[in-house]
Structure formats: structure tokens, C-alpha cells
Amino acid sequence: MDKFLKQYWWKFSGILLLLFALIGGLYVPLYNGQEGLAFPNLPILNESIRNLLYHVPMWFAMVVLLFLSFIYSISYLSKPTVLKDNYAASFANIGVLFGSLGILTGMIWARSTWGAFWTNDPKLNGAAIGMLIYIAYMILRASVDDEMKRGKLAATYNIFAFVIYIAFIFVIPRLTDSLHPGNGGNPAFSSYDLDNTLRIFFYPATLGWIALSLWVASIVIRANTIKQVLEDNYEEI
Amino acid sequence: MNLAKGVIQFMLLELKLEFRLKYAIAALLMYVLSTVYLVYFSLEFQGVREDLLPTIWSIFFWLIVLFTTVNATFRSFSKESHGRMLFYYNLMPARVFILAKILVNALISLFLSVLTTLIFWLILGNPSQNIWVYFLALTIGTVGYSFLFTYISAIAAKAGSNLSLSVILGFPLAIPLLTIIVKLFGEAFKPELSLNFDNNVWIALGFNFIPLLLALILFPYLWRD
Numbered sequence: 001m002d003k004f005l006k007q008y009w010w011k012f013s014g015i016l017l018l019l020f021a022l023i024g025g026l027y028v029p030l031y032n033g034q035e036g037l038a039f040p041n042l043p044i045l046n047e048s049i050r051n052l053l054y055h056v057p058m059w060f061a062m063v064v065l066l067f068l069s070f071i072y073s074i075s076y077l078s079k080p081t082v083l084k085d086n087y088a089a090s091f092a093n094i095g096v097l098f099g100s101l102g103i104l105t106g107m108i109w110a111r112s113t114w115g116a117f118w119t120n121d122p123k124l125n126g127a128a129i130g131m132l133i134y135i136a137y138m139i140l141r142a143s144v145d146d147e148m149k150r151g152k153l154a155a156t157y158n159i160f161a162f163v164i165y166i167a168f169i170f171v172i173p174r175l176t177d178s179l180h181p182g183n184g185g186n187p188a189f190s191s192y193d194l195d196n197t198l199r200i201f202f203y204p205a206t207l208g209w210i211a212l213s214l215w216v217a218s219i220v221i222r223a224n225t226i227k228q229v230l231e232d233n234y235e236e237i
Numbered sequence: 238m239n240l241a242k243g244v245i246q247f248m249l250l251e252l253k254l255e256f257r258l259k260y261a262i263a264a265l266l267m268y269v270l271s272t273v274y275l276v277y278f279s280l281e282f283q284g285v286r287e288d289l290l291p292t293i294w295s296i297f298f299w300l301i302v303l304f305t306t307v308n309a310t311f312r313s314f315s316k317e318s319h320g321r322m323l324f325y326y327n328l329m330p331a332r333v334f335i336l337a338k339i340l341v342n343a344l345i346s347l348f349l350s351v352l353t354t355l356i357f358w359l360i361l362g363n364p365s366q367n368i369w370v371y372f373l374a375l376t377i378g379t380v381g382y383s384f385l386f387t388y389i390s391a392i393a394a395k396a397g398s399n400l401s402l403s404v405i406l407g408f409p410l411a412i413p414l415l416t417i418i419v420k421l422f423g424e425a426f427k428p429e430l431s432l433n434f435d436n437n438v439w440i441a442l443g444f445n446f447i448p449l450l451l452a453l454i455l456f457p458y459l460w461r462d
Binding site for chain 2: 077125129132133136139140143144149152153155156157159160161163164165167168171
């Protein structure tokens with residue numbers, strides 16, 4: 001992972017994919033009986049279908065980062081190093097950043113399709129709880145001074161929280177109907193609806209956003225590492 | 238077998254200590270009593286106590302149970318001095334310790350929530366129609382909370398013994414269980430059970446089981462200093 005984060009190829013190909021998906025996503029018209037590339041023109045969604053290229057991949061990026069954070073927390077418990085703790089914390093932080101962006105893009109979209117910024121939807125509640133959990137994680141980190149102790153407490157909380165959170169977001173939407181496309185009879189981009197044109201842009205967008213989030217996380221990790229090294233040297237002087 | 242024996246012995250010790258320090262349990266009882274009275278007076282002076290909706294009743298009830306459980310479980314770690322923890326550390330494996338703590342906390346929380354029920358019935362009336370469902374949901378909910386918060390209190394105690402930290406860390410994680418329990422609990426106020434009642438009971442039990450399992454796996458790492 002360490003080496004992978006320093007390589008350039010995935011960063012630049014991620015940016016290219018993202019540019020392709022976002023520029024193309026704004027350029028392709030909706031289907032109105034014309035020839036050529038077109039996005040499906042669904043009732044209610046209309047032009048807002050393009051949000052699929054922002055909102056959904058941002059959530060994917062968040063889940064990937066939180067999962068990486070979870071993995072590093074497990075590996076920290078088996079063999080604690082400062083670097084692993086740094087990885088776990090930075091992935092969680094940037095995961096929360098992308099989660100917040102996902103919420104924001106979702107809110108703007110919801111205002112135009114559902115008529116309100118926030119609705120009592122199981123997926124929205126799941127998102128909000130996820131943010132609360134990881135903000136609590138940051139508060140826990142901030143409240144402990146000792147480095148080893150902080151790493152250990154944060155890792156155990158992270159594992160505990162992640163498993164409960166994943167169980168929650170998989171179970172809760174099955175308990176109640178959701179307003180999200182594809183649930184409870186809403187128009188959706190489900191298997192037969194997510195047509196090939198949308199797919200051409202959706203998959204690159206997903207990969208692109210994940211690559212971008214990893215890039216941001218890798219910069220944060222390096223900055224934290226430098227900070228730690230400087231602090232250690234300062235104490236020696 | 239050895240594990241079970243150790244757990245039971247340590248549980249008995251904990252319960253004995255609990256009864257010896259009567260003021261601690263009395264303080265929790267006082268906490269329950271005064272919060273229920275707070276609810277009672279606020280409803281009374283709004284003039285809504287007479288025709289209190291079951292939904293409002295159960296919301297107040299679960300909030301009080303939640304806070305009582307947090308207080309009860311947090312005490313189980315904050316009361317231990319550093320020296321005593323070290324003594325326990327040498328005396329028994331970490332899993333025995335946490336399992337016994339979890340079970341004792343579940344018993345105490347269950348006792349407190351049943352008591353809260355009795356006080357609620359006494360001064361706010363009993364709107365429930367199905368007493369079995371009521372106590373089923375109450376048991377699953379309280380036990381689940383105490384599983385979750387015992388582990389969270391262990392983290393908070395390690396981080397510097399701060400009740401508000403325990404609340405911050407625990408409440409977001411308690412929401413999943415709370416949503417299902419409130420759903421289950423609501424069934425006690427209806428004449429008939431809904432179709433997916435069994436399903437919800439299993440999900441709620443699952444959310445009890447996950448924190449228990451995770452606590453057993455993770456606590457040994459947490460305990461080492």
C-alpha cells in the first residue's frame with residue numbers, strides 16, 4: 001500500500017477518467033427521440049440524473065476509504081506502528097470528507113427532485129449516523145495525548161464502529177421503504193434502467209472519484225508523517 | 238467450562254461489591270426517579286398528562302432507559318482504581334473480565350429498566366396492550382444497550398474516565414438498535430402484532446449479538462497497557 005500510494009499512474013489516470021466522466025456527463029443530452037448518445041429521460045429525475053456521476057461515486061469512495069481505515073486498524077492491533085495509526089486516521093478523515101460531499105450533492109439533488117433538503121429516508125439516516133460515528137472517532141483521537149494509547153483506543157473503536165455501521169446500513173433499508181431511486185417503486189437506474197450510455201460515464205466516474213479520494217488521503221498521510229518526524233526531532237533538540 | 242466458572246465467580250464478586258456499596262445503586266435509582274418526575278411535571282404543566290399518547294410515553298421511556306444504562310455501565314469501569322485493574326489483570330484472562338462485566342451490567346440495567354417501567358406505570362399510567370411484547374422489547378433493548386455501552390465505557394475509561402466521552406462515542410452506535418427496539422416496543426401498544434414482528438426480533442437480537450462478539454474479540458487488545 002505504501003508503495004502504491006506513491007505511484008503516479010493511478011492518480012493521473014484517475015484524474016483523466018474523472019475529467020472524461022464529468023465533462024461528458026454534462027455534455028451528453030437527455031433522450032428526446034434523437035440519434036446518438038443520450039442519457040435516459042426518466043420522470044421526476046429529468047436532468048438531475050447527472051448527479052449519478054457525483055453523489056453515488058462519492059459514497060463509493062467513502063466506503064472504500066472507511067474500509068481501508070478499518071483494515072489498518074485491524075493490522076494496527078496485531079502489530080502497532082505509528083504509521084499504521086496514521087493510515088487509519090487519515091483514511092477515516094478523508095472518508096468523512098467524501099461522505100460530507102456525498103451528503104451535500106445528495107441534498108442539492110433532493111431539493112430539486114423530492115422538494116426538500118432532508119427527508120426521513122433510511123439511507124439519509126444511515127449517512128448521518130455514519131458521519132456522527134466518525135466524528136466521535138475523531139473526538140476520541142483528540143482526547144488522548146499518549147501516542148500508543150491513542151492508536152490502540154482509536155483502532156478498537158474504529159473496528160467496533162465499522163462493523164456495527166455496516167450491519168446497520170445493510171439491514172435498515174430493508175426494514176422500511178426508501179425514497180431513493182430503485183426503492184419502493186421509484187424510477188431507478190436498476191439493472192435494466194442503468195442504460196449503456198450512463199454506464200460509459202458512471203464506471204469511469206466511480207474509479208475516478210475513488211482514485212481522487214485515495215490521492216487526497218495519501219497527501220494527508222504524508223503530511224502527518226512529516227509532522228510526526230518534525231515533532232520527534234524537535235524533542236531531541 | 239473453566240471460563241464459565243471464572244465468569245460466574247467474578248460476576249458474584251461484582252454483585253456483592255455492588256450491594257455492599259448501596260449508595261451507588263441508590264444513586265442510580267435516584268437518577269431514574271428524578272428524571273421520571275421531571276417528565277411527569279413537564280407533562281402535567283403542559284396539560285397533556287391525562288391524554289398522553291403511547292408514542293410520547295415510549296419516547297420518554299426509552300430516553301430515560303438509555304441515559305440510565307449509560308450511567309450504570311460507565312460506573313462499572315470508572316469506579317475501578319488503577320491498582321485494582323492491575324490486580325484483575327493478573328488474576329484472570331481479559332475475556333472473563335469483560336464477559337462478567339457485561340453480564341453484571343446487563344443485570345443491573347435490566348433491573349433499573351424494570352423499575353423505570355413500574356414508576357412509569359405508577360405515575361403516568363400503563364398504555365401497553367401486550368405485556369409480553371413489552372417485556373420482550375424491554376429486555377432485548379436494555380441488554381443490547383448494556384452490551385454496547387459496557388465496551389464503550391471501557392474505551393472511555395481508558396481515555397481518561399469521562400462520561401461525556403462515553404455518550405459521544407456510544408450514542409451514534411446506539412441508534413441502530415434504538416430504531417429497531419422502538420419499532421418492536423411500539424407493537425406492545427397495538428392490539429395486534431404486525432406481520433414482520435418475528436423478523437424484527439431476530440434483527441434486534443443480531444444487534445445485541447454483534448457488540449457482544451466484538452467486545453469479546455477486541456477487549457484483550459484494549460486491556461493491555
